[in-house]
Amino acid sequence: MNIKAKELSKIYGSGDNQVIALDKANLEIAANDFISIMGPSGSGKSTLLHLLSGLDKPTSGNLIYDGRDIYRFTDRELSAFRRQRIGFIFQQFNLLPVLTAKENIIMPLLLDKKQPDERYLKQLTDLLGISSRLSHLPHELSGGQQQRVAIARALIAQPDIIFADEPTGNLDSKSGGEVVEILKDIRIKMGKTLVVITHDNNIAGMAERQFVIVDGILREVAAK
Ligand code: ADP
Numbered sequence: 001m002n003i004k005a006k007e008l009s010k011i012y013g014s015g016d017n018q019v020i021a022l023d024k025a026n027l028e029i030a031a032n033d034f035i036s037i038m039g040p041s042g043s044g045k046s047t048l049l050h051l052l053s054g055l056d057k058p059t060s061g062n063l064i065y066d067g068r069d070i071y072r073f074t075d076r077e078l079s080a081f082r083r084q085r086i087g088f089i090f091q092q093f094n095l096l097p098v099l100t101a102k103e104n105i106i107m108p109l110l111l112d113k114k115q116p117d118e119r120y121l122k123q124l125t126d127l128l129g130i131s132s133r134l135s136h137l138p139h140e141l142s143g144g145q146q147q148r149v150a151i152a153r154a155l156i157a158q159p160d161i162i163f164a165d166e167p168t169g170n171l172d173s174k175s176g177g178e179v180v181e182i183l184k185d186i187r188i189k190m191g192k193t194l195v196v197i198t199h200d201n202n203i204a205g206m207a208e209r210q211f212v213i214v215d216g217i218l219r220e221v222a223a224k
């Protein structure tokens with residue numbers, strides 16, 4: 001999948017309260033890219049990731065997925081497109097507290113009235129080391145396990161691309177390290193494209209293309 005973001009801007013508020021959260025960001029993402037984005041708090045990282053993944057719409061600019069401008073989709077079309085083609089991992093996991101790990105993982109499929117492929121589910125949860133935790137509720141799991149459940153949910157529909165917004169930000173360094181290893185594995189073994197926001201120099205250093213964002217201005221700083 002080829003993704004082109006053209007002059008993406010997001011402006012919040014108006015007049016004296018106006019905040020330019022993202023200022024004309026341009027970015028092209030090719031299949032199997034591994035991209036990291038770093039920047040200080042409030043610099044526009046989450047705004048950019050939400051726009052790139054269709055979670056939010058820009059004030060101006062376009063986002064083209066394989067030739068299709070996804071902001072022109074209806075809300076319904078966009079939600080379905082996101083569920084089927086895009087995985088998103090949040091810093092706070094965002095699991096539904098009343099659902100078991102397995103129910104959380106397969107939720108995106110159920111919303112599309114699909115049943116999980118049990119073999120793929122098994123393969124995925126084995127890879128993530130959570131196969132024996134599937135009947136637990138999120139609060140019965142450690143932070144690292146909750147994030148691995150969230151990663152399985154992001155992957156269950158077999159999307160082409162995974163966006164992760166500070167995926168290790170709520171984890172101790174050991175579980176954070178495990179999550180990073182898993183993300184690397186997923187990219188290589190499953191051939192996914194990976195776009196990660198991070199505060200961690202080590203994670204950023206693993207990426208093949210490194211971006212920095214400051215005051216809403218995105219620029220590429222290194223490519224391997
Ligand atoms: P980061 O993820 O880099 O910490 P964000 O993208 O969350 O930064 O925010 C960028 C800027 O936009 C900040 O100044 C933030 O306060 C502002 N902002 C983000 N979301 C909103 C919102 N919904 N309403 C108003 N301002 C917002």
Ligand code: MG
Nearest residue numbers: 045046047165
């Ligand atoms: Mg953020």
